[in-house]
Amino acid sequence: MSRAARETILGAIRKRLREARLGEGLPEDRDAVGPAPRHRLLDADAEQLLTAFRARIEPLGVLVHEVGGLDEALELVRARLRDAGARTVACSDAAALSDLLSRELEAGFQAVDPGDSEALFGADAGVCCAQAGIAETGSLVLDADRERHRLVSLIPPLHIALLHRDRVVPDLATALRDALTEGRAPTALTLITGPSRTADIELKLVVGVHGPKALEIVVHGD
Amino acid sequence: MRVALYVTCLVDQVWPSVGEAAVRVLRSAGCEVDFDPRATCCGQPAYNTGYHDQARPQARQWIESFEHSGAEWAVLPSGSCAAMVHHYPRLFERGDPWRGRAEAFAERAKELCGFLVDVLGVDDLGARCPARVTWHDACHGLRELGLRDEPRRLLGKVADLELIEMEGADQCCGFGGTFSVKYPELSTAIVDRKCESVAATDADYVVSGDVSCLMQIEGRLRRIGSTTRAVHVAEVLAGMVPARQQETSA
Amino acid sequence: MSGSQLPVERFDANARDALGDPVLRGALRRATDLFGERRRAAIDDVGADDFEALRDHARAIKDATLAHLDVHLERFVAQAEARGAKVHWARTGDEACELLAGLCAGAGAKTVVKSKSMTTEEIELGAALEAHGLRSIETDLGEWIIQQAGEVPSHIIVPAIHKTKAQIAALFADKLGTDPEADEKALTAAARDVLRREFAAAEVGISGVNFAVAETGSILILENEGNARFTTSLPKVHIAVMGIEKVVPRFEDLAVFLKLLPRSGTGQHLTSYQSILTGPKQDPSADGPEELHIVVLDNGRSRFLDQAVTRASLACIRCGACLNACPVYQQVGGHAYGSVYPGPIGAVITPQLVGVGKASQLPYASSLCGACREVCPVRIDIPALLLHLRQEVTEGHEPSGSPFGAQRRPAKRGERLGFRLWSFGVRGRLRYEWGSALARFGQRLVVRGGYVGKVGALLSRLAPPLGAWTGTRDLRGLAPRSFRARWRQELRHQELRRQGLTPSGGER
Numbered sequence: 015m016s017r018a019a020r021e022t023i024l025g026a027i028r029k030r031l032r033e034a035r036l037g038e039g040l041p042e043d044r045d046a047v048g049p050a051p052r053h054r055l056l057d058a059d060a061e062q063l064l065t066a067f068r069a070r071i072e073p074l075g076v077l078v079h080e081v082g083g084l085d086e087a088l089e090l091v092r093a094r095l096r097d098a099g100a101r102t103v104a105c106s107d108a109a110a111l112s113d114l115l116s117r118e119l120e121a122g123f124q125a126v127d128p129g130d131s132e133a134l135f136g137a138d139a140g141v142c143c144a145q146a147g148i149a150e151t152g153s154l155v156l157d158a159d160r161e162r163h164r165l166v167s168l169i170p171p172l173h174i175a176l177l178h179r180d181r182v183v184p185d186l187a188t189a190l191r192d193a194l195t196e197g198r199a200p201t202a203l204t205l206i207t208g209p210s211r212t213a214d215i216e217l218k219l220v221v222g223v224h225g226p227k228a229l230e231i232v233v234h235g236d
Numbered sequence: 237m238r239v240a241l242y243v244t245c246l247v248d249q250v251w252p253s254v255g256e257a258a259v260r261v262l263r264s265a266g267c268e269v270d271f272d273p274r275a276t277c278c279g280q281p282a283y284n285t286g287y288h289d290q291a292r293p294q295a296r297q298w299i300e301s302f303e304h305s306g307a308e309w310a311v312l313p314s315g316s317c318a319a320m321v322h323h324y325p326r327l328f329e330r331g332d333p334w335r336g337r338a339e340a341f342a343e344r345a346k347e348l349c350g351f352l353v354d355v356l357g358v359d360d361l362g363a364r365c366p367a368r369v370t371w372h373d374a375c376h377g378l379r380e381l382g383l384r385d386e387p388r389r390l391l392g393k394v395a396d397l398e399l400i401e402m403e404g405a406d407q408c409c410g411f412g413g414t415f416s417v418k419y420p421e422l423s424t425a426i427v428d429r430k431c432e433s434v435a436a437t438d439a440d441y442v443v444s445g446d447v448s449c450l451m452q453i454e455g456r457l458r459r460i461g462s463t464t465r466a467v468h469v470a471e472v473l474a475g476m477v478p479a480r481q482q483e484t485s486a
Numbered sequence: 487m488s489g490s491q492l493p494v495e496r497f498d499a500n501a502r503d504a505l506g507d508p509v510l511r512g513a514l515r516r517a518t519d520l521f522g523e524r525r526r527a528a529i530d531d532v533g534a535d536d537f538e539a540l541r542d543h544a545r546a547i548k549d550a551t552l553a554h555l556d557v558h559l560e561r562f563v564a565q566a567e568a569r570g571a572k573v574h575w576a577r578t579g580d581e582a583c584e585l586l587a588g589l590c591a592g593a594g595a596k597t598v599v600k601s602k603s604m605t606t607e608e609i610e611l612g613a614a615l616e617a618h619g620l621r622s623i624e625t626d627l628g629e630w631i632i633q634q635a636g637e638v639p640s641h642i643i644v645p646a647i648h649k650t651k652a653q654i655a656a657l658f659a660d661k662l663g664t665d666p667e668a669d670e671k672a673l674t675a676a677a678r679d680v681l682r683r684e685f686a687a688a689e690v691g692i693s694g695v696n697f698a699v700a701e702t703g704s705i706l707i708l709e710n711e712g713n714a715r716f717t718t719s720l721p722k723v724h725i726a727v728m729g730i731e732k733v734v735p736r737f738e739d740l741a742v743f744l745k746l747l748p749r750s751g752t753g754q755h756l757t758s759y760q761s762i763l764t765g766p767k768q769d770p771s772a773d774g775p776e777e778l779h780i781v782v783l784d785n786g787r788s789r790f791l792d793q794a795v796t797r798a799s800l801a802c803i804r805c806g807a808c809l810n811a812c813p814v815y816q817q818v819g820g821h822a823y824g825s826v827y828p829g830p831i832g833a834v835i836t837p838q839l840v841g842v843g844k845a846s847q848l849p850y851a852s853s854l855c856g857a858c859r860e861v862c863p864v865r866i867d868i869p870a871l872l873l874h875l876r877q878e879v880t881e882g883h884e885p886s887g888s889p890f891g892a893q894r895r896p897a898k899r900g901e902r903l904g905f906r907l908w909s910f911g912v913r914g915r916l917r918y919e920w921g922s923a924l925a926r927f928g929q930r931l932v933v934r935g936g937y938v939g940k941v942g943a944l945l946s947r948l949a950p951p952l953g954a955w956t957g958t959r960d961l962r963g964l965a966p967r968s969f970r971a972r973w974r975q976e977l978r979h980q981e982l983r984r985q986g987l988t989p990s991g992g993e994r
Contacts (some may be wrong), residue, residue: 016585019575023730023784027556030791038794040553044735047546050742051539070755129773131720135682151756164773168715186741193762194737199702201569201767202719202774205760210712213752214628214644215670216651217517223627223674224681225712225759245912248969249922250962255969259977269981273970276918282905284854286876290909297913379856408813412853417954419851422501424958425511425817426853455959458937 055149055184063149063182064233070152074208075221077230080179087234088114091174094230095123095139098172104128106142106163110176114141128166140166140226144177144206146192147231150185151207154231157193158202167206173226175206179235239267239351240307242298244317245277246447254447257474258313258348264474265358267311275301280320284413288327295324296334299341309355310345313470315377316446321345322380347377348470349445353386359393363475366396369467370439372430372453373406374446387445387469394472402433402442411452427456434464440480441467489637494824494840497847504818510648514819517647521810524753525861531755532745544742545864548801551735552791558700558733559782565703569765571778579609579785586611586692586725587618589779593723595620595689599681601707601714602626603694604642604804605727605783607826608839611692622692623684625713627677634661640820640828642806643751648819681713691717691775695728696803697743698780701736704764705780708747710757718761724775726763730787731800743803746863751805786839786889795874799834801864808858808868814851823848830858834871841890842878849875904951919970926964932956933963 034040055066068078079094081087091114095103104126105111126137134140142163144154154175158164167173183189193203210225221227239262243255255271262269279294298321302310312318322345324338352358371391377383384406391399410416410426417423430453434442442457442464444450454466467477492500504510529537551558563573574589576582590598598620600606612633615622624633628645632638635657639645646654651670659666664676693714697706705726707714718724734740740762748754767774790796809815809829820828825836825845833852837845849872858868880898884891911921932942938952938961946961947953955961 016574016576019577019581019784022577023575023782023788024556024560026784026788027559027730027791030788031553031555033792034553034794034797037792041546041549043554044547044550044558044739047543047550050543050738051536129771131686135686153756158772158774162771162773164715164719168712168719186744187738190738190741194702197701199699199704199737199762199764201764201772203704203762203764204715205756205762206758207756208758211710211758212627212674213710214626214631214646215654215673216513217520217644217647218651218670220671220674223678223711223713224625224685224716243969245918249925249964252965252967252969252972256972256977259973263981271970271973271978273919273973274915276915277912279912282909284873284876285901285905286849286873286878286880287902287905287909288877288881290905293909293913375853375855375857379860406857408853408855408857410813410853412855414951415850415853417951419498419501420954420957421505422814422817423853425505426813427959429813429816451962452959455955455961458939458960459958 050187053150053185053187056188058149058184060179060182063184064179066149067147067152067182070149071208071231074152076208078233079230080233082234082236084110084234087176087232090232091141091176094174098139100138100172102126102137104134104137104140104166104170106161106166108143108161108163110143111141128162131165131169134165134169137170139172139174140170141174142166142176144175145181146189147177147182148186148189148205149182153205153207155189155193156204156206157200158204159200164202164204167204168225171222171227172230173228174230174232176232176234179233237267237309238307239269239309239311240302240305241269241271242275242278242310242312242317243271244312244314244447246451247313250451251447251468253476254313254468254470257468257470257476258311260474261348261352261361261470262311264361265352265356270305270307272301272305278317278320280317281413283320283323283327292327295327295338299324299334299337302341302344303337308344309351310341311348311351312345313348313468314446314448315347315374315381315383316448318345318347319376319380347381347383347445349386349390350381350383353389359389361390361393361473363473364395365472365475365477366479367440367477368398368400368438369441369443369472370400370402370434370437371405372402372409372442372444372449374444374449375408377445378406383445390469390473391443397472400437400439402437404429404433409449409452411448413448416452423452424456427452431456431460431462435462439464441465441477443467443469443472445469489632489635491638491826492821492824494836494845495847497822497824497851500822500824501818501851504822509650510819511817513648513650514816517641517644518810518816521753525750525807525810528749528753528755532749540742540745541863541865544746545801547734547739547742548864551733552731552797552800555730555733555791558735559730561700562698562703562733563782565700566765566780567703569703570768571703571765571780573780573782576781576783577785579783582609582727582781582783582785583611583614585781586727587615587620589723589725590615590620590690591618593690593777595723597621597623597684597688598690598692599623599625599684599688599717599721601691601693601709601717602629602645603727604826605694605729606692607639609783609785611727623681623688625681625684625717627674627711630677630681631657638821639826641809642804642828648821685716685720688721690723690725691721692725692727693717695726695732696747697740698728698733699737699740700733702764704737704762706740706760706762708744708757708760710759712759715759715761718763719774722775723777723779724766725779725781727781727783729783729785747803747805750807750861750863790838795867795870796838798866799831799838799871801866802831802835803864805863807861807863811857811861813853813855813857823851830868831866834868834875837875841893842875842882843890843893843895846879846896849879922964922968929963936963937961938963
């Protein structure tokens, strides 16, 4: 059925486009369309990019912390988890976070396997790294082929993400281009801009409808 | 400069003072004004309701009229009818000689305020109007012809006129041609919102560039007992709008 | 369980009912005002000039893509298949529903979670799945509320825009046993708990597609709540349903549309989440579905391609901006349109999908004010489309082989006769002048003090178009003396005197 449908649909498209070509004519193909308007942040330096990033994301209620090296970042994450009263914590498989896990146990946290969705529903917090940040939009970029954080960043009510300060790119187009490897897109690329939100009841904003109620970003790197 | 004035059928039959005002304004701006009584209606009611066969003879009538006028510009005291003239080419197939003639006409057809400000470069016509007025952006003038600043500039130069912008000045009044009688309750609900905005300005007059919108707004204002009156921008620019105290005592 | 649309044939009656509902109108006004304000602020934030440039660019991409749609679709399908996705084609909504039900059965599904998708609403997938014995759960909060109430959505972006918090609280109290006084936070929390259990249990997740990328075979789904992320990452099988028009050529093109869509729709600079998905998971230890199916749906869309004016409607990115800007939508809301696609874009898409004979009132459900075109992020000339469809209603003929061949267009005998008479009357100058003289005489029956007021309105009911006006509005009567009479008698001569000529008495 689907094969016949394919031929019918493509045939109908071609027939209609042929009629259009005979009538009013058709525009050139995509390649004839010039480049998109250039974003002003493309000329910004790293410091300006981080400032722009924060200016975008902080008004959405996201806490952004700036620290020095990775150890400092992990120490801060542990402090934030304690402050939030988190007991069970899911951590992605990022190498940078392996130390967080071991010391976490010492610190009295209970670790949850990042792939165990049932356990994740009971976790208090999820921690992962972001592969990039986007200054234009204040977004985190999560590439699921690089780290197991698809569910860690979604299911627990608190999501803490580490972001290296050199990984803040100017705009969406750059982030998308960088996400391709030899023209190949990752299995899942997730852009995250703030906590889960809804305004479906009388347009009143409520955070944490399905995904995390709170998002914190720890920017690190000397 | 010779201009052919197309007063539009509504002005001609229902609100002739607007045509008279347009003549005065154009003459005071130094134009020689011609009016061809053979041109009746632009055909918009039929065109907008889907009856192109009935609109086409009107397009031909106006195109011929303008071609015979020898005028440099066609001027209309209506954004809606001027926009209709800009639609004329769509009534004729590619290759039909009428299409080229329609395009040539469309290029020379201007709404009054746009003509004064953008073509003649005139914004002060020496008029006086001691009243509080609020401006309603008629949709076709605003969105088809891009007239937003022109009428405001013209009104800004009218002596003793106080212009108070209403909320949602660019919101539709709900007229919409046959829409106003096909869906009368809906059309009225939309104009009620406009009347609310007008009332909030406490204006003596609501002013616009299209008689059709003015009939809709005026019709509802009168029915709900408002004292705000509707006048056309040409009447204001021609100094034909009296102070309200004068009117009430008259 | 799912509700049904009001009759698409009766916009007039549906609209009248809506106008009689003050709660609905209050909610609509608050919502459309708020979205309008937010949209303006979100545009100021990028700079108006930059936003205009983005709109031009987005439309150019859409136009160029639609002009070679077959090539881009085939490329998309080839790339998606190369990444392990299974692509299915469906000519009609029924075909798509059968296909989806089959896929769900193949996955052994009992419960299906759905994220918000206009396309699945269009084909009435929820009802079809339930008819196959499946539990189909809408997971967008607004959609879920609507599903619990047994209604249909009334807005593209905010499906439950027509319901108040009190109505929702009462509904939840009835269905979930929550506090009937609960506020929006408590109601949302209650829904979160229920839906988390559904996500955990569902074998299949069904989503729509906002954009499909030919270059990489990827699909993009954008949202704020996170339910689409759950739907596309937790169940073992993910099925995405997309119309043929969703394809864009390049991965980078997504950036342009992501800048436009949320700003135009909700006034956000970006929604909380974008999921850009390419194939099912390859690594067994990764998160995500084991199978990804993509259903490519025509359902009448290919018919829009042959003319530029109709082809433009396939550029729509379903942002909802035109709904919020439309003075008609602002008054009556989405249900009155009797279609999944309400508002101005619905008034042009629906007749093309279901036939102009059936939806013949929708092209007239507009004052042609052009506010929709002004806000459309891809610059669709909706008024031009409305005019085109109005002509289709009055003068069009169903081409042979049209799926709507059996549909009759409304006769509109009275209107047609009216316009013929009108045309006869305005075509010649004398006829026009005599006709207006006759009308001037006749109006003396109803005009008092220059207007048809409340009293004249009673009598004018006998002439339906006149009565339709005067029921709620006074009508300025014909002036005692027309402009042309004044021109002949005075104004013209003033001009001649100015030129130093004397009136000759002759007229042109």
